[in-house]
Amino acid sequence: MTLPRMPTGIPGLDEILHGGLIPDSTYLIVGCTGAGKTILSLQWLLDGLRRGEPGLFITLAEPPETVARNVSGFGWNLEGLAILDLSPGQSLPAETGDEYRIFPPSEVEQTPTWQTIYDTITRLQPRRVVIDSVTQLRYLSTDEYQFRKHILHLVNFLNRQRCTTLLTFEPLVLQQETSVALAADGVLQLHAEISAGRVITLRSLSVEKLRGSDFLSGRHPMRITGDGIRLFPHRIETPPDTLPNGERLPFGVAQLDDLMGGGLETHTTTIISGPSGVGKTTLGLQFLLTAAQHGKRAILYTFEESSASILTRARQLGLPVEAPLNAGNLQLVHINPLQLYPDELLHHIRRAVEGEGRQVVMLDSLRGYALAMEQFGLLTAHLQNIVTYLNSRGAITLLVNEIEHLTGELRITELGVSYLVDNLLLLRFAEYSGQVIRVIACLKKRLGSFQPELRRFDIGAGGIQIGEPLSTLRGVLTGVPEHENPPHA
Secondary structure, X not given: OOOOOEOOOOOOHHHHOOOOEOOOOEEXXXXXXXXXXXXXXXXXXXXXXXXOOOEEEEEOOOOHHHHHHHHHHHOOOOOOOEEEEOOOOOOOXXXXXXXXXXXXXXXXXXXXXXXXXXXXXXXXXXXXXXXXXXXXXXHHOOOHHHHHHHHHHXXXXXXXXXXXXXXXXXXXXXXXXXXXXXHOOEEEEEEEEEOOOOOOEEEEXXXXXXXXXXXXXXXXXXXXXXXXXXXXOOOOOOOOOOOOOOOEEOXXXXXXXXXXXXXXXXXXXXXXXXXXXXXXXXXXXXXXXHHHHOOOOEEEEXXXXXXXXXXXXXXXXXXXXXXXXXXXXXXXXEOXXXXXXXXXXXXXXXXXXXXXXXXXXXXXXXXXXXXXXXXXXXXXXXXXXXXXXXXXXXXXXXXXXXXXXXXXXXOOOOOOOHHHOOEEEEEEEEEEOOEEEEEEEEEEEOXXXXXXXXXXXXXXXXXXXXXXXXXXXXXXXXXXXXXXXXXXX
């Protein structure tokens, strides 16, 4: 039997909870000071008001005026939301305008706090309730036993009243009061940590418990935006069961397409690997432009070089960027990896693929992407998620990878991700006859045939030129080639 769900109104959270909260249940929202507990709770209450579900906000820490001021930056209107003020040391007037209804301490101070909560809920019959924070109730109790007794009775009362309730809690107190977590139907933990490597606050949400339902596990990146909280679910993508349909797109350079057996297939991922300045981005852009000419919509995410710089260089090389840009078939997006969560990037890619119909996606480069991944686990795990998703959607994916060494020992990547891809294109500098030349080779192509040849690779005013096979040279990949049959003196 499928349980009914209550939407939260918080972008991304319903997907994490597989549809939303289960009604008539009580949930703990756990987090340290500044983690976003109050913002999340009020955002959920206001969504209920929009759905015609009356809400009650019980504040034990801050007076209502302070709460209203703190959320005014989100443009939220608390009109229609009942607020029970049990904060300490406040004496608010009974009439405070029409923005929200307040029950000042003067009306309830003669009655014990716990009974006031019961009486107010019984009288107002709200569908959504927030108590912020239950930690304050712990301080009002004479001992741990009394607190546990009161809180367990409160949870049972709220569920009988058919209230869906959020109780905010401090993590240290919850560690001491594990019985509260046992009584609650769900536990959502908000994390706010300073990253030593990035010197910023990294926010995330994890579901520790959700009685009666499965959920997306792991830590889900969270942002507090100008509209409130937004979550980026950490999905584990599953590979497709069907085989690729065999559609192939060319690079638009005859000799290169001959080398690659006609081009690149849909449902595949290609690494373009080489040292800085060898032409990786230009080669990838050449493919994107040709794809746009074939009616495909392409997007390039650049982590390092600006979009303007890439386009300026493309125009200098005579690459036809204007028409696809104007038609919307080509888009360049510059992303600062220091301000991006990995699941946030996947969210942007999903929106581009599913919402805008982008069929060719390029990430430039993996080094910038790795910088974004530094605090969020292994690069390969996040990259595999992106590759699996794009392959399942039938996209063609290009990953630009920078190699530190210009010549010498051959490495496809220095990040250990080559096993994830279907095709490997290697660009290399080599010293020959007193000149530095560029060399290109295809080292792997999972679908279809390719030419296992080394060819000269040049970039000039006419764009990309591919030379004939370097059949008379050996040791090209070392960076210092020699003639196979050197002429006699």
